[in-house]
Every structure is written in structure tokens, then in C-alpha cells.
Amino acid sequence: xxxxxxxxxxxxxxxxxxxxxxxxxxxxxxxxxxxxxxxxxxxxxxxxxxxxxxxxxxxxxxxxxxxxxxxxxxxxxxxxxxxxxxxxxxxxxxxxxxxxxxxxxxxxxxxxxxxxxxxxxxxxxxxxxxxxxxxxxxxxxxxxxxxxxxxxxxxxxxxxxxxxxxxxxxxxxxxxxxxxxxxxxxxxxxxxxxxxxxxxxxxxxxxxxxxxxxxxxxxxxxxxxxxxxxxxxxxxxxxxxxxxxxxxxxxxxxxxxxxxxxxxxxxxxxxxxxxxxxxxxxxxxxxxxxxxxxxxxxxxxxxxxxxxxxxxxxxxxxxxxxxxxxxxxxxxxxxxxxxxxxxxxxxxxxxxxxxxxxxxxxxxxxxxxxxxxxxxxxxxxxxxxxxxxxxxxxxxxxxxxxxxxxxxxxxxxxxxxxxxxxxxxxxxxxxxxxxxxxxxxxxxxxxxxxxxxxxxxxxxxxxxxxxxxxxxxxxxxxxxxxxxxxxxxxxxxxxxxxxxxxxxxxxxxxxxxxxxxxxxxxxxxxxxxxxxxxxxxxxxxxxxxxxxxxxxxxxxxxxxxxxxxxxxxxxxxxxxxxxxxxxxxxxxxxxxxxxxxxxxxxxxxxxxxxxxxxxxxxxxxxxxxxxxxxxxxxxxxxxxxxxxxxxxxxxxxxxxxxxxxxxxxxxxxxxxxxxxxxxxxxxxxxxxxxxxxxxxxxxxxxxxxxxxxxxxxxxxxxxxxxxxxxxxxxxxxxxxx
Numbered sequence: 001x002x003x004x005x006x007x008x009x010x011x012x013x014x015x016x017x018x019x020x021x022x023x024x025x026x027x028x029x030x031x032x033x034x035x036x037x038x039x040x041x042x043x044x045x046x047x048x049x050x051x052x053x054x055x056x057x058x059x060x061x062x063x064x065x066x067x068x069x070x071x072x073x074x075x076x077x078x079x080x081x082x083x084x085x086x087x088x089x090x091x092x093x094x095x096x097x098x099x100x101x102x103x104x105x106x107x108x109x110x111x112x113x114x115x116x117x118x119x120x121x122x123x124x125x126x127x128x129x130x131x132x133x134x135x136x137x138x139x140x141x142x143x144x145x146x147x148x149x150x151x152x153x154x155x156x157x158x159x160x161x162x163x164x165x166x167x168x169x170x171x172x173x174x175x176x177x178x179x180x181x182x183x184x185x186x187x188x189x190x191x192x193x194x195x196x197x198x199x200x201x202x203x204x205x206x207x208x209x210x211x212x213x214x215x216x217x218x219x220x221x222x223x224x225x226x227x228x229x230x231x232x233x234x235x236x237x238x239x240x241x242x243x244x245x246x247x248x249x250x251x252x253x254x255x256x257x258x259x260x261x262x263x264x265x266x267x268x269x270x271x272x273x274x275x276x277x278x279x280x281x282x283x284x285x286x287x288x289x290x291x292x293x294x295x296x297x298x299x300x301x302x303x304x305x306x307x308x309x310x311x312x313x314x315x316x317x318x319x320x321x322x323x324x325x326x327x328x329x330x331x332x333x334x335x336x337x338x339x340x341x342x343x344x345x346x347x348x349x350x351x352x353x354x355x356x357x358x359x360x361x362x363x364x365x366x367x368x369x370x371x372x373x374x375x376x377x378x379x380x381x382x383x384x385x386x387x388x389x390x391x392x393x394x395x396x397x398x399x400x401x402x403x404x405x406x407x408x409x410x411x412x413x414x415x416x417x418x419x420x421x422x423x424x425x426x427x428x429x430x431x432x433x434x435x436x437x438x439x440x441x442x443x444x445x446x447x448x449x450x451x452x453x454x455x456x457x458x459x460x461x462x463x464x465x466x467x468x469x470x471x472x473x474x475x476x477x478x479x480x481x482x483x484x485x486x487x488x489x490x491x492x493x494x495x496x497x498x499x500x501x502x503x504x505x506x507x508x509x510x511x512x513x514x515x516x517x518x519x520x521x522x523x524x525x526x527x528x529x530x531x532x533x534x535x536x537x538x539x540x541x542x543x544x545x546x547x548x549x550x551x552x553x554x555x556x557x558x559x560x561x562x563x564x565x566x567x568x569x570x571x572x573x574x575x576x577x578x579x580x581x582x583x584x585x586x587x588x589x590x591x592x593x594x595x596x597x598x599x600x601x602x603x604x605x606x607x608x609x610x611x612x613x614x615x616x617x618x619x620x621x622x623x624x625x626x627x628x629x630x631x632x633x634x635x636x637x638x639x640x641x642x643x644x645x646x647x648x649x650x651x652x653x654x655x656x657x658x659x660x661x662x663x664x665x666x667x668x669x670x671x672x673x674x675x676x677x678x679x680x681x682x683x684x685x686x687x688x689x690x691x692x693x694x695x696x697x698x699x700x701x702x703x704x705x706x707x708x709x710x711x712x713x714x715x716x717x718x719x720x721x722x723x724x725x726x727x728x729x730x731x732x733x734x735x736x737x
Contacts, residue, residue, distance in 0.1 A: 039270045044257035044294055050330050053298035054104025056319045060330050065098045071321030092121050105143035112141045131160055144182030151180045154349035157189055169199055172448035173434030183221030190219045193670035206239035222260035229258045231681045235267055245278040261297035268295045286314050346562050348513045350705040351549035354588030354599050356396035357624055362593045363613040366399045367605055370626035379613030384417035401440035407433055421457035439477040446475045452484055462495030478517030485515045501535035508532050518552035525550050531559055541569055553591040560589045566598055576609035587705035601707050625708040626671045626701050634661035648711045655716045659689045664699050674700040
């Protein structure tokens with residue numbers, strides 16, 4: 001190559017670097033900036049909680065936190081109840097206040113208070129089954145024909161009401177739920193991974209969720225049909241379609257909210273317009289229905305909330321359901337309600353899920369990584385650490401003695417290691433499993449239908465599951481006895497009982513939320529956060545409270561508090577009760593013969609106790625949290641190339657840049673993504689406004705209580721400094737190959 005050619009090549013490279021730098025810095029714009037939608041899905045979802053439309057009545061939360069009713073649930077129903085002399089039982093409680101969400105069924109109403117409790121009234125008919133006792137920590141509600149749903153802060157669902165059609169039969173193992181909805185006789189749940197679960201009456205296919213339905217961000221249930229809103233703003237419908245209620249209008253997009261009831265469907269678009277289809281003459285939306293921020297569908301009418309806080313209703317008005325109370329306004333000013341931040345508190349359910357990611361055996365330990373693979377360490381004299389190569393994606397693990405179990409995502413179980421007592425001889429046809437528990441010689445499996453299967457050594461009848469035992473939520477095993485906890489807080493124990501380990505104290509029945517079994521003792525965690533122990537040990541540290549999880553080794557017990565602290569007590573010959581000093585921020589625990597494990601919120605595992613076989617030698621750099629697959633910004637230069645395990649970045653942008661578009665993509669779509677504390681859909685772009693100087697934002701990947709936090713500092717700088725930074729970054733990327 002001649003000198004002239006070399007000079008041309010150098011100048012060409014320099015110009016390429018310059019243009020690349022200017023484009024990345026935002027000085028040259030190759031494409032226009034994305035326009036922010038007038039109404040977002042988060043805003044519509046928040047506004048929709050403020051009112052509800054039922055069979056023939058409507059509810060709305062006023063600015064003072066009280067509830068107003070109209071239609072067949074207002075004066076008309078009051079008159080009827082007066083004739084029946086049942087005002088006190090069925091009328092809205094006079095002291096109802098601090099309401100944050102309402103839901104309306106055919107003849108009943110629900111209100112969710114700021115404290116997370118639920119109030120129900122107008123329960124007419126023979127289905128009037130009371131709400132479950134001690135229903136707390138509720139974050140969302142839904143009301144159907146004769147049943148109700150509550151979504152708890154830990155992502156689980158509670159149902160009550162008339163159940164002849166299984167509308168209250170919440171599927172076993174259903175968790176990580178972020179939204180709920182009801183149809184007439186069926187129920188829907190939206191999980192954090194964007195998938196939908198349905199149950200109840202499905203004679204018209206309303207519970208037959210399309211197999212390819214993914215990336216769902218909203219759900220709604222009609223009389224005999226269901227709707228789903230996808231992240232791309234499109235709508236999917238399934239179920240009965242005799243009036244076209246499932247015929248989603250062609251080209252319907254940019255949708256931010258949906259609603260359904262009886263035989264019609266509604267969609268709210270980002271521009272504040274409403275689209276309606278089906279149910280005879282209801283397909284024409286009145287011209288005054290504009291600038292809408294939320295919608296609700298009732299039996300024969302529809303309701304819309306406008307940005308100024310006023311309502312408009314259309315459809316059948318036989319019972320005054322479209323007669324909006326004069327002067328009703330539920331927002332102080334023309335402000336669209338903002339989305340609510342997510343608080344990830346350590347709950348019993350989250351601690352239980354986290355605890356299923358670590359397990360301790362007699363001389364080995366195991367951990368479940370975020371990608372569904374299993375890691376083992378410690379003694380391997382019976383092959384207990386030889387994880388099968390053909391093992392599929394795992395969602396929970398259990399180990400004990402010198403054998404190991406893995407619960408796969410498809411509900412099947414794989415076992416390996418010692419099989420001297422048949423503990424690895426899995427029952428034929430074992431499937432639909434949602435939880436496992438094992439000790440040295442026997443094991444239990446909890447199935448999705450709430451029943452329990454046992455196998456292994458049965459010399460003391462520890463595998464003789466009580467006849468008729470169902471509705472089970474949690475299982476545990478001791479050395480030669482077994483335990484089961486039902487949904488209503490009752491504990492059942494069977495097997496060896498010479499030390500009283502199966503004599504469950506009567507005064508805790510109906511109050512238990514977690515259980516554990518040791519060699520000759522058992523433990524229970526009650527609803528008030530206290531621990532009860534019985535058998536050959538009954539001691540509990542004085543003042544121990546606010547407990548969210550328990551486990552037991554041979555002759556000792558371990559407890560985890562809501563504050564993330566671990567307590568251990570009992571026999572301590574191998575240091576199994578010597579909790580490491582300074583251990584905190586724990587979200588899950590596990591214990592076996594003489595060593596224990598703790599899983600911290602940042603995904604690290606800590607072990608203590610007996611270490612003769614290296615069972616406490618946690619592999620270096622082992623981390624169980626999920627992370628980001630990628631994140632991208634529309635402008636500026638990152639201080640370093642993104643890597644899933646690199647948690648801190650600086651983004652340099654030009655001083656006059658007012659905002660950036662940020663897109664984060666999860667490694668695992670089942671996890672939750674939070675941007676500055678607010679939910680964010682994986683792969684969706686979010687605009688972040690920048691102030692004059694330094695800006696910080698935080699991206700958190702959450703799998704229950706497990707959190708991986710990425711910190712990004714946005715630094716505004718001058719053009720020349722940005723130019724130099726970009727060149728350095730570009731050159732470093734060249735030399736990195």
C-alpha cells in the first residue's frame with residue numbers, strides 16, 4: 001500500500017470515528033426522538049382502580065377516600081334492603097374510608113383500604129360466603145358474579161364466594177401474580193412473566209388461554225369470554241363469540257387498557273379514545289367520550305373516566321346505572337394518576353420461594369441458579385452431588401441425607417444419590433408437583449391440586465398420608481415423621497411420635513403459615529410472626545417475633561425475621577447455631593443435620609456449621625439472582641460496555657440533552673423489572689427526563705425477594721469532553737478483540 005493510500009485510509013478511519021462519535025453523542029440525529037404517548041398503560045391502570053361497574057350498579061372513590069354508589073346498588077337496593085330489614089348486613093359500612101380501589105360484582109361490592117384490608121357489602125343470595133379471616137396485605141381486588149378475588153403483596157391470590165363452578169379454585173402453586181380479573185363464573189391471573197392463568201367455568205373456552213399468548217400486561221373477563229392486552233398495545237380475545245365480543249377490530253393498536261363484561265368489550269387507546277365492539281347496539285361510543293384515562297364495562301352499559309376527573313356513561317339505564325351523581329369528580333385536578341412504586345418487602349411467601357433455592361443435606365449442599373441450573377458441593381460418596389446432565393429447567397430443590405431432588409419447570413421430579421431406603425424411587429406418574437420436602441429416608445411431594453404423595457422408608461408410617469388430606473399449601477418432613485399445612489392454617493402430622501413430634505398443639509390450629517420438622521421435634525410459624533416448637537424440644541428464644549420463615553436440623557431450629565436476620569437455637573455441637581456475625585439482608589434459609597445455609601437478597605449464599613466434607617465451602621462467585629440480558633440508551637456514551645454482572649455505569653451525555661430513551665431486557669422473562677422503583681416491561685422503551693447536572697437511575701431485577709441492582713449515573717458534559725470519551729471508548733472496543 002502506497003503512502004497516498006495509507007493517508008486516505010487514515011483520514012477515512014478518522015472521519016468514521018468522528019461521525020460515529022457525533023451520532024452516539026446526540027449531536028447528529030439519524031432518527032427523530034420517540035414521542036411520549038399521551039396516556040401510558042401504567043397511568044390508565046392506576047386510574048382504573050378508582051371506579052368500577054358491576055351488574056347494575058357502579059362505584060367510585062371520591063377525593064376524600066370515601067365511596068359513592070349509583071344504579072341498582074344505590075338508593076334502589078337500599079329500599080329493597082329496608083323492606084327485607086337487612087340494611088346493617090348488606091349496606092355500605094358508614095365508616096368506610098381511606099379506600100384506594102373498588103370492585104363491583106353482580107350484586108356485591110368490594111373496597112380495598114390503604115391498610116391493605118378488604119371490605120365487602122351487598123352480599124345478596126345464598127352464596128354469601130364471608131371473606132377469609134385475617135385477609136391482609138392485599139394490593140388488588142376483583143369481583144365476579146358470585147365470587148371475589150384478592151391479590152396479596154406476595155404475589156399470591158385468595159378467592160372466596162360460591163364455588164360450585166370452581167371459580168374459587170385458585171390453581172396450586174400460583175404465585176408471582178401482578179394483576180387479577182374476573183368474568184361471570186371464571187377468574188384470570190396475570191403473572192410477572194407476562195403469562196395468563198385462568199380457572200373456573202370454561203364451557204365456552206373462556207379459560208382456554210391461547211398457547212402462544214405472551215407479553216401480556218393487562219387482563220379482563222366478560223360473561224363467557226376473556227381479553228388480554230399485550231405489551232405492544234394489541235388485544236387478544238378468546239371464549240364465546242356469538243355476539244362478536246371476541247372479534248377484535250382489525251387494526252386496533254396503541255391500546256393502554258381493556259375492559260369486558262357480559263357480551264361486549266372495550267379498549268382505551270393512548271390518545272384517550274375508546275373503541276367498543278359487540279353486544280347488539282353497544283358498538284357505537286358517544287361522541288362526548290373523549291380525553292378518557294380509564295374505562296369499565298358492566299352488564300349492559302359502559303363507564304369512562306375523563307382526564308378532568310368526571311365520568312361519562314352509556315348503554316342501558318333501566319336502574320339508573322348511567323345516571324352519574326351530580327357533581328361527582330374523583331380527581332382534584334386534570335392530572336393523570338401516576339403509577340405506584342413497588343415495595344419489595346420480605347413476606348412468608350417470598351421467604352418460602354427463596355428458601356426453595358437452597359438446600360442442606362447431611363454432608364452436602366445445593367443451590368438453584370436464576371437460569372434454572374443446579375449447583376452442588378460437599379460430600380459426594382453416594383453421588384448426591386452428581387447433577388444429572390439431562391436435567392431440565394429446575395424451579396425448586398430439596399436435599400437431605402445423601403440424596404438430592406430437583407423439581408423441574410414441567411412439574412416432574414428428578415432424584416439422584418443414595419437410594420438405600422427407596423427415597424429415590426419416585427412414584428410412577430408423579431407430575432403436577434409444586435413443592436418437595438425430604439429427609440434421610442423418605443420424601444413428600446405437594447401436587448397442584450393440594451394433595452400430598454409420599455414415598456421411601458415407611459417403617460413408622462411416615463409415608464401413610466392421612467386419608468382425605470387436601471387443600472395443602474406447605475409440606476415438611478422430620479427424621480421419621482411428616483407434616484402438612486393446609487390453606488386454612490391447619491397442621492397435620494403423622495409417622496413417628498414417641499417424642500410427641502406429631503402432637504400438634506391445639507391452640508395454634510388455624511393460625512399457622514409455615515412448618516418445619518427436625519429429628520424428634522416439629523416447629524410452626526403462626527400468623528402473628530411467632531414460633532411454636534413441640535416434641536423433644538419446645539424452647540424458643542425469648543422475644544423472637546416478626547418471623548417469616550423457619551427450618552429445622554436434627555436437634556436445632558432456625559428462624560428468619562422480616563428484617564432479614566437469622567436466629568438459630570438448640571444442639572450446637574458442630575457450630576450449627578453459631579450464625580455468622582453480621583449476617584443480614586437474608587431472604588431464605590435451609591438447615592439439615594448439622595449445618596445451615598442462608599440466601600441473601602443480593603443472591604449470595606452463606607453457610608455455617610459442620611464442614612467435614614466441605615458442605616460449607618460455598619463455590620466462589622456463586623450468585624442466584626437473575627439479571628439483565630442487555631440495556632440500551634438512545635444518547636450518550638457508557639463508561640463501560642454492558643455486562644450482566646457489571647452493576648455500576650456512568651452515562652455521559654451532551655449538556656443540552658433533555659432526556660434519554662432507556663430500554664432494559666431481562667435474562668429471564670419471569671422476573672420483574674423495576675426502573676427507579678416502578679414496574680417496567682422487559683424490552684420496552686422508557687423516556688427518562690434529565691435535570692441540569694448529575695442524574696442517577698436504578699434498575700432492579702427482582703425474583704421475589706432476590707434483587708440484582710444496576711446503578712447508572714448520567715453525567716452531562718461538554719461536547720469536546722464527550723468527544724474524547726467517545727473516541728477512547730471506541731478505541732478500547734477495538735483493542736478488546
